[in-house]
Amino acid sequence: MDEIGQYLRNMRAQAPLVHNITNFVAMNVMANVLLAVGASPAMVHAREEVAEFAALAQALTVNIGTLDPAWAEAMELAARTMAARGRPWVLDPVGVGATRFRQDVCARLLDLRPSVIRGNASEILALVGLGAGGKGTDAADSVAAAEEAARDLARWTGAVVVVSGPVDFITDGSRGWRVENGHALMPRVTALGCSLNGVIAAFVAGDPGPEPVVAAMACYGLAGEMAGRAAQGPGSFAVAFLDALCAVTPEDLTRDARVLAL
Ligand SMILES: Nc1ncnc2c1ncn2[C@@H]1O[C@H](COP(=O)(O)OP(=O)(O)OP(=O)(O)O)[C@@H](O)[C@H]1O
Numbered sequence: 733m734d735e736i737g738q739y740l741r742n743m744r745a746q747a748p749l750v751h752n753i754t755n756f757v758a759m760n761v762m763a764n765v766l767l768a769v770g771a772s773p774a775m776v777h778a779r780e781e782v783a784e785f786a787a788l789a790q791a792l793t794v795n796i797g798t799l800d801p802a803w804a805e806a807m808e809l810a811a812r813t814m815a816a817r818g819r820p821w822v823l824d825p826v827g828v829g830a831t832r833f834r835q836d837v838c839a840r841l842l843d844l845r846p847s848v849i850r851g852n853a854s855e856i857l858a859l860v861g862l863g864a865g866g867k868g869t870d871a872a873d874s875v876a877a878a879e880e881a882a883r884d885l886a887r888w889t890g891a892v893v894v895v896s897g898p899v900d901f902i903t904d905g906s907r908g909w910r911v912e913n914g915h916a917l918m919p920r921v922t923a924l925g926c927s928l929n930g931v932i933a934a935f936v937a938g939d940p941g942p943e944p945v946v947a948a949m950a951c952y953g954l955a956g957e958m959a960g961r962a963a964q965g966p967g968s969f970a971v972a973f974l975d976a977l978c979a980v981t982p983e984d985l986t987r988d989a990r991v992l993a994l
Pocket residue numbers: 851852896897898899900913914915916917918919921922923924925926927928949952953956
């Protein structure tokens with residue numbers, strides 16, 4: 733892997749336009765996260781314009797958090813555009829274990845070959861369950877338990893798979909990395925997982941493959957650590973986290989990333 737800070741430097745030099753079809757909860761947080769880290773966000777979801785808009789973007793994220801049928805159609809149209817143009821797109825299968833609707837939509841989206849799939853341990857296990865005939869999952873599934881499932885999902889779909897949690901796991905099906913950066917307040921602020929998808933998309937916009945995804949995860953976790961030192965609780969953490977995403981330098985990332993190649 734190159735010097736890890738280089739991926740942040742490259743991303744900021746490109747300042748990629750990231751098109752996001754995300755949930756109502758995440759839209760504002762995610763747009764601010766992307767601006768803070770140095771990318772350019774757009775939240776666009778109408779069926780009538782998503783394909784045209786996706787053609788302008790360097791990367792796309794799709795998040796099924798507040799799904800409805802019109803949005804599901806828009807997600808497929810936008811993902812199809814990226815796939816046809818060979819541009820990266822990131823899928824976040826929020827709560828895919830919970831309902832049939834989410835499972836059906838995710839199965840269709842997986843056919844459109846996401847470049848990256850990012851979820852928490854339960855979501856990754858549930859997605860693998862779609863391929864294996866729908867085995868059940870537990871909301872408390874650990875990242876460690878999901879590592880093998882993530883490798884299976886990566887081999888099955890061709891995507892880089894990320895399991896986020898106290899320690900993140902990233903795999904392309906053969907290689908694997910653990911990223912230990914992060915802060916315990918991150919899961920106490922809504923939509924920081926959803927917003928992470930945008931940062932991953934920004935890092936892979938100019939540079940496909942698992943290495944920029946690993947760098948995005950370390951960068952996000954490191955910003956969490958910086959924010960954690962300034963915060964009094966979840967509210968001030970959310971503000972400090974935006975400041976930290978803006979302040980973190982490539983040199984900080986190279987020095988303080990805690991990445992284990994397996
Ligand atoms: N206990 C923890 N300690 C340190 N970092 C954590 C912890 N839990 C999550 N993170 C970090 O928080 C970020 C978001 O991951 P998380 O797994 O919470 O996403 P999520 O469950 O999809 O969140 P949401 O659905 O609320 O958007 C990642 O960078 C991850 O490393």
